[in-house]
Amino acid sequence: xxxxxxxxxxxxxxxxxxxxLNCTYSNSAFQYFMWYRQYSRKGPELLMxxxxxxxxxxxxxxxxxxxSSKYISLFIRDSQPSDSATYLCASHTGGFKxxxxxxxxLFVKA
Amino acid sequence: ETGVTQSPTHLIKTRGxxxxxxxxxxxxxxxxxxxxxxxxxxxxxxxxxxxxEENGRGNFPPRxxxxxxxxxxxxxxxxxxxLDDSALYLCASTRASGTGELFFGEGSRLTVx
Numbered sequence: 098x099x100x101x102x103x104x105x106x107x108x109x110x111x112x113x114x115x116x117x118l119n120c121t122y123s124n125s126a127f128q129y130f131m132w133y134r135q136y137s138r139k140g141p142e143l144l145m146x147x148x149x150x151x152x153x154x155x156x157x158x159x160x161x162x163x164x165s166s167k168y169i170s171l172f173i174r175d176s177q178p179s180d181s182a183t184y185l186c187a188s189h190t191g192g193f194k195x196x197x198x199x200x201x202x203l204f205v206k207a
Numbered sequence: 208e209t210g211v212t213q214s215p216t217h218l219i220k221t222r223g224x225x226x227x228x229x230x231x232x233x234x235x236x237x238x239x240x241x242x243x244x245x246x247x248x249x250x251x252x253x254x255x256x257x258x259x260e261e262n263g264r265g266n267f268p269p270r271x272x273x274x275x276x277x278x279x280x281x282x283x284x285x286x287x288x289x290l291d292d293s294a295l296y297l298c299a300s301t302r303a304s305g306t307g308e309l310f311f312g313e314g315s316r317l318t319v320x
Contacts, residue, residue: 101249103249105247129306129307131308131309133309133311139313139314140211140297140299140311140312140313140314141250141297141309141311142311143308143309143310146306146308148306185249185250187249189307191306191307192263193238193240193255193257193262193263193307194252194255194263194265195240195252195307195309196252197242197249197250197251198249199247199248199249200247200248200249
C-alpha cells in the first residue's frame with residue numbers, strides 16, 4: 098500500500114465548476130499536508146500548506162485535512178482553464194522526506 | 208529572490224553511462240532534496256543534503272549519489288544508467304528552520320536509451 102493514494106484522473110470539468118480533489122494516506126505520523134500544482138513540463142509549485150487537521154482557504158482554493166479518516170481534500174471554486182494542471186497531494190512527519198501522491202490531472206474546459 | 212535553477216534541462220544517455228545533474232538552491236535556503244518523477248507518477252524522494260552532508264535517503268541504490276557545496280548548490284550523480292532511470296529529476300530547496308515546504312526547480316529530463 099502506498100503511503101499517499103490519489104486518483105490519477107483525468108478529471109474534466111467546465112469552466113466555473115467547483116473541483117474536488119482528494120487523497121488518502123496511511124501513515125498516522127504525518128503532520129504536514131501540502132498540495133502542489135504541476136503544469137506540463139514544469140516543476141511542482143506549492144499551492145497550499147496545512148498543519149494537522151482543519152481547513153485553510155486562499156482565494157479560490159480551500160484545503161481540508163481530516164486526520165481521523167486520513168483524508169486530504171482540495172477544493173477549487175470558479176475553476177478556470179488556467180487551473181488545468183496536475184495536482185499532487187503530499188505529506189510529511191516533520192522530517193526530511195515528503196511523500197507524494199501520483200497526482201490528479203485536471204482539465205478545465207472553456 | 209532567485210528561485211531554484213537546474214541544468215541541463217534535457218539530456219540523452221545510453222545504458223551504462225554516468226550522468227551529473229546540477230542545482231542551485233533558492234537564496235536563503237540551506238537544504239536541498241532530489242526527487243525522481245517517472246512519467247505519470249508523483250515525485251519519489253531520492254535524498255536530502257544539509258550542511259554538505261546527506262541528511263536522509265529514500266529507496267534508491269548506491270549508484271545514486273550526491274553532493275552539496277558550501278554555497279548550497281548541489282549535484283546528483285547516477286552511475287551505470289539503466290533504462291528505468293529515464294525520468295524527470297527534480298531539485299527542491301527549503302530552509303532547515305522552516306516547516307518543510309519544498310521549492311522546486313523546473314527539472315532535468317533524462318532519457319536513457
